[in-house]
Amino acid sequence: MKYDRPVWQIMHECADAMPEVFRYDDVRGWFVEHYPDVNEATIRAHLIGLTEGGRAKHVQFAPRSPVFRRVARGEYSPIPAAERGEDPNPPGPSASRLKMSGNGHHHAPPTASATPAVPPPPAAETDDVTGSVGPAASTFDDAPPMPDIILLGSVGERVNVPAPAKEVYREVSFQLSRLDAELSGSEWFILSAEHGLLAPNEWMSPDSRTLADMDPGYRVVWASWVVARLQSLVGSLDGMIVRVDAPDAFVGPLFAELQDVGAAVSSGSIVAEEVDEVDEVDGADEVAAAAEQDAPVPVRHDELVEAAADRLSVHEIEPPRDGEVPAPVVDPDLATVSDIGRLQSAGHHLADVRHAVPADEADSLPTSPGLYAWIVDPIGARVLNRCLRLPVRTGVVFVGEVGGSTWHALIDPVVNLRDHVSGVQLNGRTRASTFRMTLATVLGDHLGLTSLDDPRLTEWMTEHLSVTTWPVDDGDNLRELARHVIDQLDPPLNVDHLASAEYRARLLQMRGELA
Numbered sequence: 001m002k003y004d005r006p007v008w009q010i011m012h013e014c015a016d017a018m019p020e021v022f023r024y025d026d027v028r029g030w031f032v033e034h035y036p037d038v039n040e041a042t043i044r045a046h047l048i049g050l051t052e053g054g055r056a057k058h059v060q061f062a063p064r065s066p067v068f069r070r071v072a073r074g075e076y077s078p079i080p081a082a083e084r085g086e087d088p089n090p091p092g093p094s095a096s097r098l099k100m101s102g103n104g105h106h107h108a109p110p111t112a113s114a115t116p117a118v119p120p121p122p123a124a125e126t127d128d129v130t131g132s133v134g135p136a137a138s139t140f141d142d143a144p145p146m147p148d149i150i151l152l153g154s155v156g157e158r159v160n161v162p163a164p165a166k167e168v169y170r171e172v173s174f175q176l177s178r179l180d181a182e183l184s185g186s187e188w189f190i191l192s193a194e195h196g197l198l199a200p201n202e203w204m205s206p207d208s209r210t211l212a213d214m215d216p217g218y219r220v221v222w223a224s225w226v227v228a229r230l231q232s233l234v235g236s237l238d239g240m241i242v243r244v245d246a247p248d249a250f251v252g253p254l255f256a257e258l259q260d261v262g263a264a265v266s267s268g269s270i271v272a273e274e275v276d277e278v279d280e281v282d283g284a285d286e287v288a289a290a291a292e293q294d295a296p297v298p299v300r301h302d303e304l305v306e307a308a309a310d311r312l313s314v315h316e317i318e319p320p321r322d323g324e325v326p327a328p329v330v331d332p333d334l335a336t337v338s339d340i341g342r343l344q345s346a347g348h349h350l351a352d353v354r355h356a357v358p359a360d361e362a363d364s365l366p367t368s369p370g371l372y373a374w375i376v377d378p379i380g381a382r383v384l385n386r387c388l389r390l391p392v393r394t395g396v397v398f399v400g401e402v403g404g405s406t407w408h409a410l411i412d413p414v415v416n417l418r419d420h421v422s423g424v425q426l427n428g429r430t431r432a433s434t435f436r437m438t439l440a441t442v443l444g445d446h447l448g449l450t451s452l453d454d455p456r457l458t459e460w461m462t463e464h465l466s467v468t469t470w471p472v473d474d475g476d477n478l479r480e481l482a483r484h485v486i487d488q489l490d491p492p493l494n495v496d497h498l499a500s501a502e503y504r505a506r507l508l509q510m511r512g513e514l515a
Contacts (some may be wrong), residue, residue: 008041010038011047017030018078022078024076024454025026027043031043038184045075050068066084067079067084074235074238087236129501145306149186151230152191152245153245154191155169155173158170159206162203163204164200165190165201188200193210194209196226210249224257227254236261237258238262240263242265243266243267251267255391272364326472349470350371350396350468355469356375362418362426363418366416369417372467372469374397376394377466392492397491397492398438400420400482401482402415403416403417403475403478428451437452439461440452440454447460
């Protein structure tokens with residue numbers, strides 16, 4: 001930790017400084033002034049976990065005495081120090097007790113025991129590949145906060161008669177999410193494509209359509225309706241943590257609307273088994289979990305091994321004659337340990353914002369072939385989210401390659417990262433770049449573009465995008481490497497490689513409208 005003691009102890013000091021009634025923003029402001037290295041997720045978790053009644057939501061706070069009381073929705077009061085029942089600064093064990101404990105050896109303070117696959121930069125300690133600064137991810141104080149409100153998307157099989165909303169949807173995944181919501185202690189509601197927001201015990205007629213069946217314009221109006229009704233039921237959402245456990249069709253429009261009213265939004269995953277035509281995306285759980293911190297999807301080592309193993313082939317080998325030493329069989333397609341490491345390192349490096357270069361500094365990129373990834377900041381992600389009407393999170397949105405030994409390279413005079421990213425994608429003609437064309441398609445109405453080459457597109461890219469690169473000595477197998485990295489990171493704007501039919505259909509629809 002960058003601070004000198006556990007956050008639960010610091011919360012006692014914070015409570016002593018709070019007025020009689022305060023809100024989360026007061027606590028956050030106090031931490032910004034006194035302990036700026038404590039991240040917001042940690043502050044929220046401790047405020048909830050150390051509030052009377054909140055410990056049931058956070059098992060790790062069970063041994064702790066409450067420090068705060070909830071006096072109204074979003075408002076708290078500090079418990080007087082004499083009533084807290086716990087000393088935030090207990091005396092340490094005596095030297096004699098240390099000698100008598102265990103085997104009598106004096107242990108040095110623990111240090112980091114694991115060496116990361118990609119060495120961290122010397123300038124900052126980060127909690128994940130997003131580059132957000134804070135305590136190490138493995139510390140106790142980084143427990144993710146429990147949401148104040150959970151919204152469950154309606155999916156799967158339905159009953160045929162009117163019933164309480166929580167009993168209408170019979171899909172196993174929905175019922176499991178319902179059980180989790182009931183046990184969490186959070187307020188929870190159900191999302192319906194036709195009925196909007198419903199309380200669990202509110203009676204409803206089964207809806208006949210899902211939100212994925214609706215026009216994207218309907219989804220935007222639907223999301224505004226849902227948020228307005230949620231505010232009418234629970235009050236202000238400012239500072240509240242809202243988790244949306246629903247398919248992408250629900251999550252996309254709701255993310256922007258909830259963030260606009262000040263809520264901190266995360267998403268879980270409910271997938272209806274009836275949607276057979278949608279391809280399954282490897283690592284979907286990681287995508288959902290990363291949303292909570294707006295993080296890029298981590299590269300899964302088991303996927304890399306599996307992908308490399310798919311390339312193994314078996315050859316029939318004639319038995320050697322007597323006395324003859326058989327020649328080794330060399331399979332050019334055989335995956336090696338170095339192949340797997342290369343895939344893992346490339347994906348990890350490209351998703352790590354610590355290696356990102358701002359778009360306006362693209363002229364500093366290397367003049368060699370390789371892979372590149374465009375990374376969007378939180379504000380840009382919200383804009384893409386609202387325009388695309390599907391979830392877009394902070395991190396990698398597009399991955400490409402330049403200089404590969406394919407027919408593309410033979411007809412493309414630009415064969416290095418600097419010229420391609422800076423000259424073609426950032427400052428070139430829109431129709432010459434797939435990525436730039438996709439951005440123009442998605443952002444056209446938002447930016448008020450008068451043409452595909454409107455300079456406002458470049459201005460937006462410069463303001464909200466950065467780029468990471470993975471240079472290589474030569475372009476052999478570069479296209480294959482790019483395909484593996486795209487499969488791992490699943491960037492939402494790689495139109496030609498999208499595994500998600502929802503993203504692909506939406507982008508193709510928008511391109512058709514532009515044409």
